[in-house]
Amino acid sequence: MTAASLSPPIASQTAINVLTALLEARTGQQIAAYRSWRLDTALKPLLRDRKLETLDQLVTQLLEGSDRLIGDRIVDALVNQETSFFRDAPVFDTLVEAVAEAEAERRRVRIWCAGCSTGQEPLSLAMLFAERKETNGAAVPEIVATDVSEAALARARAGRFSQFEIQRGLPVRRMIRWFDTTGSDWVAKPELVKLIAFRRMNLVSDQPPPGRFDIVLCRNVLLYLSTDTKGPVFAKIAAALNPGGKLVLGAGETVIGQTGAFEPSKRFRGLYQSVGSAAHAPL
Template identity: 70%
Template structure:
């Protein structure tokens, strides 16, 4: 899950900063300490946008008041809520659809060896990615009798983890990337929302997990999706996360990044896959893990 960027269009200048330097320093330090993500000064306006709902919930008028409450230490939940608001990332069902076809291909290659595949969705946001995978493999199981792989979904945000576990989406969210046929097959109307069917949710193990500070979820994986999550990490932190990822993958396992991301020039733990275009395979020789 990442701090969703907003890049100015051609001919447009970046929005003027909407927060004080003191607010920027405190909030950006909190976010980096909790997630490793950094907020560039030119994107500081995003803090104001993301935290406005939290101001309303707390009955506060300004971000300076919010930071003062954070620093006085009497609101134990506030730090988590600030981080959750800032990492509420962009996602949708079947985002970059060809990626999912290649994941199915990678899983089939594992199954050809007689082993059940394991998939880790790191930075799962509100759950559309792991649910998209669960739909694909549930349909494959129904049509061809192929087993459902193990799917583990993680995120640093408690709010994201809760949403993934419940599988409940607004009308706007359900329409983004999800064909009507699949929506009707795998979701039930729930008031104004749509709720994933229990059998779909049972296919996914959901855990709260910090990519920067926590060891990988138990076990090793054949496919690891971490798309548009690492964009805002410092170079050393990103390199360390890549090494953690490589150690979490089985030999022959693949890493899937966002369309605009690459491992080239950032880590020696991965190299471009020769089998699956745009995916990465762990290197034969891994870098030494950092002391952190």
């Protein structure tokens, strides 16, 4: 018997089941059994805050129902918020081309960042197109960013990042141009943040933001959804797009074998294009 096998479990199986079921019910996201260690890691700060020692005690408080906010705090802690500025940089070069194509068809392009986490992705877009405007006068697209976590959105709206976070994907020239220093943190300039409309939205259960979009970024979100949940989410995104609108997924994600609402774009490598009646369905 190894030392590892003598270690106590992170929680009883009942507690694990309750927590994973809560996450899936609220967000559609799943935690595989072999990754249940994430529960302990993600919820440790909440345990400390509530002066609890085990996840079983946390689940007891959840089931008692005396604190209506505890479920929200658990979900906020468990939702995967891994992100960075200009993540997968070549994608942003392609987006500039896709936006230029859409601009030829309509006055102002609209972009939706679904699952925006703490805001690095929409802020990257805002920087990119604000710089383009300074160079050639082209309009900055309307950017709407949504996430299921109110805690993540609060950070995104504040635009406040640590030294570690700001250096992930940002060169020094952009750090200085678009952020101010406050102590050891970096804070996005107000003129950058105001280019983005942040809204809380559950991608599984809520309706998309009003209006139609030309591009939707939904990167590394569907990766955590069950197969049964992915289809309706794809249909929801397709219905929110203008005809021929583009979808951007994470590097490890695809529409192939998942939905008939999208097909690989013939012009923009790595992007997907809405097809058929799904793009015209009522919102």
